[in-house]
Amino acid sequence: MEELLRYGERFFDELEIAVYRNREIGVNIELNELSMSAVRERTITIIRGIKNRSLGLAIIDSEDGKRIKEGIERAYRMAKLNSQDKRWKSLPSPGEYRKPRKINEELKDVSPDYFVELAKRGIKLALEKDKNIVVAGGGGGVEWSEERITNSQGVDVIQEGGGAYIYFELIGMKEGKVTPGIFDFDAKLSLDLNVEMAVENAARKVKWAYTVEKSKTEETKVIVEPWALSMLFQYTIFPAFSGERLIKGTTPLASKVGESVASELLTIYDDPLHEMSLNPRIADGEGVPTRKNVLIEKGKFKGFLWDNYWAKIKGTESTGSGIRNPSTGGISIGMHNAVIEKGKKSLEDMIGEIEHGYLVDGFQGAHSSNPDNGNFAVVANPAFIIEDGEIKGSTVFMMSGNVYDLLNQVYEISKEQKAIPFMGTVISPSIAFENVRIAGK
Amino acid sequence: MDMQEELEKALNWAMNNLKAEYVELRYENLKKNNLELKDGTFTTFAGKVQEGIAIRILTDGAWGFSSTNRIENLRQAIEEAYKLAKATAQAKKEKIQLADIKPHEDFVKSKMKIKPKEVSIEEKVEHMRELEKLLKEDRSIKSTQIRYEDASGEKILLTNEGTNIRWDVNYIVQYIWATGKRGDKLAAGRDSIGTVDYGWEIFKDEQPNEKVAQRVLRKLHSQLEGVAPKRxxxxxxxxxxxxxxxxxxxxxxxxxxxxxxxxxxxxxxxxxxxxxxxxxxxxxxxxxxxxxxxxxxxxxxxxxxxxxxxxxxxxxxxxxxxxxxxxxxxxxxxxxxxxxxxxxxxxxxxxxxxxxxxxxxxxxxxxxxxxxxxxxxxxxxxxxxxxxxxxxxxxxxxxxxxxxxxxxxxxxxxxxxxxxxxxxxxxxxxxxxxxxxxxxxxxxxxxxxxxxxxxxxx
Structure with missing residues (x-):
């Protein structure tokens, strides 16, 4: 790598070479059966070079030295064609990394047969539980990655690791009615996946979904479960933490540092080395050490996230929040492993204390939210009606509003958290909101 | 290395050495450009080479799939897909079968008049800058993001049934996200264009920058001036x-x-x-x-x-x-x-x-x-x-x-x-x-x- 960097320095003032080796194995489930096993291998090298403050990038499907040299030359041709970015300062310098998490080597060599067995067990279990259930889809597997980021400022960091997952999507068909697809999953940094729990959770919800109840248009209590919550937050509040948006004036949090923006019960931070993280990185996408970044602490907004580029423009330091986009090679600001701090009560108790309200398992259309202002208009589906502390049946309703209002309507947070492997990872509890306006169907 | 020949050799090897019902090799070699212009600065300015092979094998009524970008390991990847299919087959009750087709041998030409590879990067850059300028002429615009991607290359599909198709692959994608502000109100407008049959000419004929910018601004203003609807x-x-x-x-x-x-x-x-x-x-x-x-x-x-x-x-x-x-x-x-x-x-x-x-x-x-x-x-x-x-x-x-x-x-x-x-x-x-x-x-x-x-x- 050293030699390649030296070769690149013939062309560039500074450059970065990042190599990503990925191997994924997996099995697919379709209609109560295994349909396919697959192995997908890919190595890409991303070259980012800067000449006279002009950026050039090249991405190649290889880690071969000769091909990387050609990539360097291609990146140089791109840089020559690019205009000067007067705000460019420099690539990151080396920093001190935290101690990496222990790697689970068994993930590296596991055979697809292992997941064939897990999937078979899950399908059998689901069909035994309820004869009206169809295992519509699902899958399981391991993703293993090795990456090395080096740059001419002296950064040279290697990270490797992998994670395993299994999921099942169940549909109930009873008396001509089809329930919405309900899925549950387990994802861990080991092979210790809990198939029984995933199937059990999904099957229980299918059972609830056989009874369909109409929802009303009202102001009420709504508990949002981890998957739904992380989707909603990913498209509304999380983008607002970006320092780039602060500079551009496109975050509603611009003048709110130190101010209360949410209920005191709410604490959100980003920490890739959190114990439940599925993305335990010591370095971000450009080699800057990651750290715990507190964003909202007991309702108060603490500050923004930065990558190397925007931090230097602002005159602050990177918070290790540079996320590499492997398809464009670019870096943008994001979170590695967002953690929404857990509360004290169990989800079961939270449900038990509601006289009338709703439990939301999934939101449709979270991605149509507006991150520029936090407005959202989503459909809660699958969702369930709670009456006198018990689930009475499934329902669908619309929930629209602004996430910053919603953050102030939190009245309880569950003690259970779940790791959601979605655009990075989110470690999320279930959150109960009060006085939520919903439009019934 | 003639890839067509390499693939045919590998396919023959698979047909002679594996007891597979169906073998499919799909090779892809694309040269791409990824450009992203965010508020005056190109934050992505990348040339990309995407090359690799997908192998899909049906044996004993089950699928095995592998993909690799180490072309030199093609035979190994074929064997891997075969083994995977075998492993899945053991767990399968209903065997997968394929509907019969007439295998085609063909070369699929691109209909583009001007392919992306025939347009210089300078022209692409100028196009994006002009679009940004047109958007930013509107005083309510706070931030713009214009993404552009194109690709030119080939795809080859070979199967043991005799399918042998080669494509001249070309596409162009343009995506815009514009954020505007009026008073305290922030709003966004989104627009996307994707084309496989029309080439660079699309930006002259169907989707010139003026028309696109006008469309994005119309969407943005409808939001900025919008009232909340009755539910x-x-x-x-x-x-x-x-x-x-x-x-x-x-x-x-x-x-x-x-x-x-x-x-x-x-x-x-x-x-x-x-x-x-x-x-x-x-x-x-x-x-x-x-x-x-x-x-x-x-x-x-x-x-x-x-x-x-x-x-x-x-x-x-x-x-x-x-x-x-x-x-x-x-x-x-x-x-x-x-x-x-x-x-x-x-x-x-x-x-x-x-x-x-x-x-x-x-x-x-x-x-x-x-x-x-x-x-x-x-x-x-x-x-x-x-x-x-x-x-x-x-x-x-x-x-x-x-x-x-x-x-x-x-x-x-x-x-x-x-x-x-x-x-x-x-x-x-x-x-x-x-x-x-x-x-x-x-x-x-x-x-x-x-x-x-x-x-x-x-």
Whole structure:
């Protein structure tokens, strides 16, 4: 790598070479059966070079030295064609990394047969539980990655690791009615996946979904479960933490540092080395050490996230929040492993204390939210009606509003958290909101 | 190294050494450009080479798939796919079989007049800068992001049945996100263009920068000036883009054979599900982003009517599901790239036009909404859908009045179909991407359509 960097320095003032080796194995489930096993291998090298403050990038499907040299030359041709970015300062310098998490080597060599067995067990279990259930889809597997980021400022960091997952999507068909697809999953940094729990959770919800109840248009209590919550937050509040948006004036949090923006019960931070993280990185996408970044602490907004580029423009330091986009090679600001701090009560108790309200398992259309202002208009589906502390049946309703209002309507947070492997990872509890306006169907 | 020859050699080796029922090799070699202009600065300025092979093997009634970009390891990857198929087969009760097809040998030429590789990077840069300038001339614009991607290259599909197809692959994608501010109010406008048949000429003829910028600004201003809509069920007139997203998300997915089987469509085949003036097709469309001659199983792409004169008529199939349903495969097996196996996907999903004018459609609406463009949409297998609206207006006493801000429409598509009271004579499409574990280039569209009930706004 050293030699390649030296070769690149013939062309560039500074450059970065990042190599990503990925191997994924997996099995697919379709209609109560295994349909396919697959192995997908890919190595890409991303070259980012800067000449006279002009950026050039090249991405190649290889880690071969000769091909990387050609990539360097291609990146140089791109840089020559690019205009000067007067705000460019420099690539990151080396920093001190935290101690990496222990790697689970068994993930590296596991055979697809292992997941064939897990999937078979899950399908059998689901069909035994309820004869009206169809295992519509699902899958399981391991993703293993090795990456090395080096740059001419002296950064040279290697990270490797992998994670395993299994999921099942169940549909109930009873008396001509089809329930919405309900899925549950387990994802861990080991092979210790809990198939029984995933199937059990999904099957229980299918059972609830056989009874369909109409929802009303009202102001009420709504508990949002981890998957739904992380989707909603990913498209509304999380983008607002970006320092780039602060500079551009496109975050509603611009003048709110130190101010209360949410209920005191709410604490959100980003920490890739959190114990439940599925993305335990010591370095971000450009080699800057990651750290715990507190964003909202007991309702108060603490500050923004930065990558190397925007931090230097602002005159602050990177918070290790540079996320590499492997398809464009670019870096943008994001979170590695967002953690929404857990509360004290169990989800079961939270449900038990509601006289009338709703439990939301999934939101449709979270991605149509507006991150520029936090407005959202989503459909809660699958969702369930709670009456006198018990689930009475499934329902669908619309929930629209602004996430910053919603953050102030939190009245309880569950003690259970779940790791959601979605655009990075989110470690999320279930959150109960009060006085939520919903439009019934 | 002649890749065609290498692939044929590897295929012969597989046929001679493995007891596979079906062997499919799909090679891809694309040169791409990725440019991203954010507020005056190119934050991505990348040249990309994407090269690799997908191997799919059917043996003992089960699939094995492997993909690699180490071309030198091709034989090993074939063996790996074979072993995977064997392992899956042991757990399989119902054996997979493929519908018969006539193998094609063909070279699929690009229809582009000016291919992206024939345009200099300088011209692409100038195009993006001009577009940014036009957007920023509007004083309410706070931030703009323009992404551009193109690719030129080849794809080769070889199978042990004799399919031997080579494509001259070319595409262009442009995506815009513009944020505007007025007072304390922030709003965003989104726009996307994707093309496989029209080349760089599209920016001169169909989609010049002035027209695109005007469109983005119109969407943005409709949000900035918009009022909150009343929640509830009102008469809705939906424009081609919104009609298209309903066709795609809420109905199209149900007609993908792998999903049909778990959806209400399964029991509705051959039955009337909409008024007789409603026809919805999956077909070739001029400028369609999903256009192609063959799918990734080498099956010719056939036009189908999913709904014909109100009756649920046909579904999208690959060879596996065509066999299962005892139907003819119709060319809908598509893979994102060499790292994925083909699965059943839409191409261009549209409602067919009829005879209403827009004016006739709105003239007797006392209070309702006209929804023009969306930002994100999603549906469930029971056809419950949600579509975020990024441009919409109030209809009062037969006239379009104020615009509405951040909202969405939702409903159960199968119910909403029955509430269609008018189908327009115009036609339009939007090009974009569909995600189903993999990304596919798709279009959706239709004429203006009126729904008297069945759709909730707010």
């Amino acid at each position: 509830g069920e009102f008469p809705i007139v939906a424009g081609p883009i919104v009609v298209g997203i309903i066709a795609h998300e809420a109905l199209g997915h149900l007609a993908e054979a792998d999903l049909t089987i778990n959806s209400p469509f399964k029991d509705l085949m051959g039955k009337e599900i909409a008024p007789e003036y409603v026809t919805m097709s999956e077909r070739y469309v001029d400028g369609g982003f999903g256009n192609d001659r063959y799918d990734d199983e080498g099956v010719p792409f056939k036009n189908i009517n999913i709904i014909k004169d109100g009756v649920l008529n046909e579904i999208m199939l690959n060879r596996e599901y065509a066999h299962k349903w005892n139907m003819e495969p119709n060319g809908h097996a598509r893979a994102q790239d060499y790292t994925f196996p083909p699965i059943i996907r839409m191409r261009n999903t549209i409602f067919e036009p009829k005879d209403w004018s827009f004016e006739e459609m709105i003239e007797d609406i006392k209070f309702g909404y006209y929804v023009v463009d969306f930002r994100g949409g999603q549906a469930q297998l029971n056809s419950a859908f949600q579509v975020g609206v990024q441009e919409g207006y109030i209809i009062e006493n037969g006239e379009i009045t104020k615009s509405i801000r951040d909202t969405s429409i939702s409903g159960i598509a199968i119910d909403a179909l029955k509430k269609i009271t008018a189908v327009g004579k115009d036609f339009g499409i939007e090009t974009g991407f569909c995600g189903k574990g993999q990304t596919a280039f798709v279009s959706s569209g239709g004429p203006h359509m009126r729904f008297d009930g069945g759709i909730i706004i707010g």
